Amino acid sequence: MLGTILLINVKGIWLPVTKENIPVKGSKLNDSNILSDAFLFVKNGKIESFGKMSDLTDDLPLGTLENTAQMDCGGRYVLPSFVDAHSHLVFASWRENEMEMRLNGKTYLEIAESGGGILNSARRLEETTEEHLFESAWERLESLIKMGTGALEIKSGYGLSLGAELKMLRVIRRLKEESPIPIKSTFLGAHAIPSIYKDRTDYIDLIINQMIPAVSKENLADYCDVFCDKGFFTPEETELILKQGIKYGLVPKVHANELARSGGVQVGVKLGAKSVDHLECMEEEEISLLANSNVIPVLLPGTAFFLGIHPPDARRMIQNNLPVALSSDYNPGTCPSGNMEFVVSMACHMLKMKPFEAINAATINSAMAMDCGEIAGKILVGRNANLLVTKPIPSLGFLPYHFGESSIERVMLNGHWV
Numbered sequence: 001m002l003g004t005i006l007l008i009n010v011k012g013i014w015l016p017v018t019k020e021n022i023p024v025k026g027s028k029l030n031d032s033n034i035l036s037d038a039f040l041f042v043k044n045g046k047i048e049s050f051g052k053m054s055d056l057t058d059d060l061p062l063g064t065l066e067n068t069a070q071m072d073c074g075g076r077y078v079l080p081s082f083v084d085a086h087s088h089l090v091f092a093s094w095r096e097n098e099m100e101m102r103l104n105g106k107t108y109l110e111i112a113e114s115g116g117g118i119l120n121s122a123r124r125l126e127e128t129t130e131e132h133l134f135e136s137a138w139e140r141l142e143s144l145i146k147m148g149t150g151a152l153e154i155k156s157g158y159g160l161s162l163g164a165e166l167k168m169l170r171v172i173r174r175l176k177e178e179s180p181i182p183i184k185s186t187f188l189g190a191h192a193i194p195s196i197y198k199d200r201t202d203y204i205d206l207i208i209n210q211m212i213p214a215v216s217k218e219n220l221a222d223y224c225d226v227f228c229d230k231g232f233f234t235p236e237e238t239e240l241i242l243k244q245g246i247k248y249g250l251v252p253k254v255h256a257n258e259l260a261r262s263g264g265v266q267v268g269v270k271l272g273a274k275s276v277d278h279l280e281c282m283e284e285e286e287i288s289l290l291a292n293s294n295v296i297p298v299l300l301p302g303t304a305f306f307l308g309i310h311p312p313d314a315r316r317m318i319q320n321n322l323p324v325a326l327s328s329d330y331n332p333g334t335c336p337s338g339n340m341e342f343v344v345s346m347a348c349h350m351l352k353m354k355p356f357e358a359i360n361a362a363t364i365n366s367a368m369a370m371d372c373g374e375i376a377g378k379i380l381v382g383r384n385a386n387l388l389v390t391k392p393i394p395s396l397g398f399l400p401y402h403f404g405e406s407s408i409e410r411v412m413l414n415g416h417w418v
């Protein structure tokens with residue numbers, strides 16, 4: 001039968017701490033709802049039922065399961081697939097040479113100012129065909145799915161011209177159409193100012209007057225994002241761009257406070273952004289603004305790890321009741337990995353998050369940061385069976401603890417083993 005399988009003797013199923021479509025905040029982020037010694041029945045690609053092994057024959061008469069594949073999950077946990085609400089999956093080539101420049105003492109900003117960084121990616125993307133961009137992104141997407149990502153947001157922002165931004169967004173649209181996992185698309189024309197512009201306002205005018213209307217006309221994006229940071233876009237420019245996005249039906253997101261206290265959080269809160277992402281440089285003002293808003297703070301530990309910058313202060317945000325979410329920032333310049341299991345691990349080792357906090361932040365809360373809480377991030381009856389089965393491990397804390405080697409043994413997507 002299509003996508004029908006019975007998991008038995010599961011050591012623990014990670015059930016959601018809330019069935020409501022809301023993020024988990026503050027001290028509740030460390031809550032868990034683990035059903036131990038359990039079964040989980042997948043039928044026609046969906047989660048049909050789950051319960052205690054002792055109730056298996058009552059809930060599911062064994063006679064009806066004669067033709068059902070079974071997996072004995074002794075010692076193993078079952079989790080929902082990870083949700084990655086921040087990625088730059090579509091790009092033309094890697095930038096490992098810039099890592100060496102950094103190791104030789106150059107900062108990210110210095111590399112960007114000397115024509116590297118985002119502008120380097122934009123140059124290479126300009127020369128790459130839509131077909132080739134799709135093929136390389138598809139390969140990376142398949143690899144992410146194998147590592148446990150079950151929903152993904154992807155940004156443009158390496159085009160930086162009308163034609164190249166539309167090219168990127170069309171690639172993302174095709175990924176959306178052909179991918180077995182849900183994908184959301186974000187227009188990030190305001191990722192950097194191309195060096196051909198002597199006057200930055202000319203490029204901002206292009207974004208506002210040509211790019212956003214064109215993106216909207218082809219219905220190519222769900223969100224509009226701006227890199228609001230030192231050396232990139234000011235809060236005033238960010239506000240202008242995001243307001244135009246809102247006018248054209250694009251929900252705002254902000255890359256904020258990665259390199260400095262940029263004012264990006266203030267703009268994001270003012271305009272009711274879906275999320276503000278990065279947040280390495282935060283003070284009381286930004287934290288209390290977020291605490292009094294519905295904006296999701298998305299932390300990206302891979303970037304701090306890779307660039308060796310000060311990581312975001314997740315503990316302080318959690319103490320202030322923020323619905324902290326985790327994502328990858330997968331991109332060729334500042335985080336060349338989209339491995340969400342490693343993100344969970346880094347969140348514990350670098351951001352001092354507790355294992356359960358990190359799992360909730362990488363599932364329930366990251367799903368909220370890309371408006372797919374109704375379909376991803378939770379194990380609930382009736383949902384698509386997008387699941388992770390761990391190796392036999394002593395406890396769930398072992399997953400972030402044992403970094404560098406995956407604790408995930410199998411990935412199930414829509415009821416099929418990947």
Ligand SMILES: [Zn+2]
Binds near residue numbers: 329
């Ligand atoms: Zn990013």
